[in-house]
Amino acid sequence: MEISELLAQAANLMLTGMIGVFLFLSILIFAVKALSKFAATGQELEQPNVKKPSTKSTSTGVPAAHIAAISAAVSQFRQNN
Amino acid sequence: MEGLLNLWQATGVANLSFPALSMIAVGCGLLYLAIAKKFEPLLLVPIGFGAILTNIPVAALSEPGGLLYYVYYIGIDSGIFPLLIFMGVGALTDFSALIANPRMLLLGAAAQFGIFATLFGAILLNFIPGFEFTLQDASAIAIIGGADGPTAIFLASKLSPELLGAIAVAAYSYMALVPIIQPPIMRWLTSDEERSIAMPQLRAVSKREKILFPLMVLALTLLFLPAAAPLVGMFCLGNLMRESGVVDRLSNTAQNELINITTIFLGLAVGSKLAADQFLTVETLGILVLGALAFSIGTASGVYMAKIMNRVSSNPINPLVGAAGVSAVPMAARVVNKVGLESNPHNFLLMHAMGPNVAGVLGSAVAAGILLALVN
Numbered sequence: 001m002e003i004s005e006l007l008a009q010a011a012n013l014m015l016t017g018m019i020g021v022f023l024f025l026s027i028l029i030f031a032v033k034a035l036s037k038f039a040a041t042g043q044e045l046e047q048p049n050v051k052k053p054s055t056k057s058t059s060t061g062v063p064a065a066h067i068a069a070i071s072a073a074v075s076q077f078r079q080n081n
Numbered sequence: 082m083e084g085l086l087n088l089w090q091a092t093g094v095a096n097l098s099f100p101a102l103s104m105i106a107v108g109c110g111l112l113y114l115a116i117a118k119k120f121e122p123l124l125l126v127p128i129g130f131g132a133i134l135t136n137i138p139v140a141a142l143s144e145p146g147g148l149l150y151y152v153y154y155i156g157i158d159s160g161i162f163p164l165l166i167f168m169g170v171g172a173l174t175d176f177s178a179l180i181a182n183p184r185m186l187l188l189g190a191a192a193q194f195g196i197f198a199t200l201f202g203a204i205l206l207n208f209i210p211g212f213e214f215t216l217q218d219a220s221a222i223a224i225i226g227g228a229d230g231p232t233a234i235f236l237a238s239k240l241s242p243e244l245l246g247a248i249a250v251a252a253y254s255y256m257a258l259v260p261i262i263q264p265p266i267m268r269w270l271t272s273d274e275e276r277s278i279a280m281p282q283l284r285a286v287s288k289r290e291k292i293l294f295p296l297m298v299l300a301l302t303l304l305f306l307p308a309a310a311p312l313v314g315m316f317c318l319g320n321l322m323r324e325s326g327v328v329d330r331l332s333n334t335a336q337n338e339l340i341n342i343t344t345i346f347l348g349l350a351v352g353s354k355l356a357a358d359q360f361l362t363v364e365t366l367g368i369l370v371l372g373a374l375a376f377s378i379g380t381a382s383g384v385y386m387a388k389i390m391n392r393v394s395s396n397p398i399n400p401l402v403g404a405a406g407v408s409a410v411p412m413a414a415r416v417v418n419k420v421g422l423e424s425n426p427h428n429f430l431l432m433h434a435m436g437p438n439v440a441g442v443l444g445s446a447v448a449a450g451i452l453l454a455l456v457n
Contacts, residue, residue, distance in 0.1 A: 003204070003207045003208060006204045006207065006215075006216060007201070007204050007205065009204075009216055010200050010201045010203075010204040010216065010219060011201060013197065013200060013216070013220075013452075013455060013456070014197040014198065014200060014201050016451070016455065017193075017196070017197045017200075017448060017451050017452065017455070018190075018193070018194060018197055020306075020447070020448075020451045021190045021193045021444055021447050021448050021451065022187070022190045023305075024190075024301065024305055024306060024447050025186040025187065025189060025190040025440065025443065025444060025447065026186070026187070026190075027301060027305070028183070028186055028297075028298065028301060028443070029183045029184060029186050029187070031297050031301060032179075032180055032183035032186075032294070032297070033183055035180075035290055035293055035294065035297055036180065036183075036290055038293075039287050039289040039290040039293065040287075
């Protein structure tokens with residue numbers, strides 16, 4: 001095949017390709033916006049990148065090991081004084 | 082005496098040819114880049130080693146009956162390995178930044194100009210004697226600009242399997258070079274003021290949106306571009322497994338074990354394509370040049386698109402985030418963040434760059450689908 005003919009095909013492909021990509025992703029933009037509106041009806045929001053505080057320590061209060069260490073220190077202090 | 086001669090004939094020394102030796106050197110070079118320079122080591126270690134294995138004389142590992150032949154035949158010729166990796170990438174990808182600011186998809190689209198401009202450039206190279214790229218070859222080479230390894234391998238295996246080795250090596254090498262290739266282009270095309278633009282904080286995204294997003298992308302692919310269905314389909318499956326929250330075991334497997342196992346074999350199979358007669362050609366040189374061009378054009382068009390959007394949009398857009406549209410997740414987004422911080426030390430662009438970054442993954446999958454539909 002002649003190079004010029006190939007070049008014409010490549011140029012054509014470049015044009016259709018870019019139009020295709022833009023069209024597809026533009027449709028996706030509208031779809032995502034519609035999706036957000038749809039999802040906004042009810043549903044609680046979830047914060048991105050914010051770690052929830054670990055529930056372990058809050059549910060059980062101060063860890064048992066800490067209490068043991070503190071009470072040992074207190075009794076030692078009382079014995080010494 | 083005859084036995085000794087036969088034994089000599091079976092040694093590597095007697096059968097070693099100069100081209101094979103050079104390819105073993107190329108394999109060692111890739112290993113050096115991976116181990117000493119940390120260039121995409123996950124891929125370049127198996128690729129480099131595969132290149133050495135395939136060039137071992139007498140052993141014929143890449144001939145029918147050899148291990149690498151079957152690994153290639155099963156995994157790449159069929160297109161399965163890149164698709165499995167794409168599922169893992171889907172499971173690793175968080176689309177919140179894109180769902181919160183869907184206009185960023187335009188940046189992912191603009192950066193694909195790198196692909197299509199390079200396609201034209203590859204055909205232009207045919208004017209130089211020694212180059213004879215067909216439209217299929219040119220498309221497979223151009224997809225390097227998508228900065229997405231699995232997509233490049235998938236498309237090359239379908240359109241131009243004989244160039245696959247060079248294309249995969251170029252794609253992964255340039256992805257490792259993103260922090261070197263992109264910043265000068267980004268600085269050149271933007272002013273210091275533009276680079277300091279702070280962007281408004283992204284809104285929170287609900288779980289329902291995140292679950293419905295992959296299903297919606299799949300629906301659009303089904304309606305408008307079925308040729309991209311293998312890539313987009315596997316990507317969406319991985320992402321749905323991640324976001325649905327009900328199949329954590331499957332999602333973790335896709336993100337870790339499966340993607341790792343596949344990476345080992347994908348790398349070996351790509352390495353098996355680095356045979357002397359296919360790699361030591363002037364065309365490989367052309368592919369390396371075109372790959373760098375594709376990356377640069379993609380970066381530039383992303384930045385330009387972001388500049389235009391910044392002018393017309395009511396919300397400020399930092400033009401740097403356009404560079405992340407080439408995909409290469411998450412490297413390109415990190416580069417944007419770094420260059421942004423140079424101009425404004427309080428301006429963290431990482432989350433804003435993740436939007437165009439994941440849009441670039443979708444964009445290059447769509448571009449691959451279009452090329453498959455039109456060129457195949």
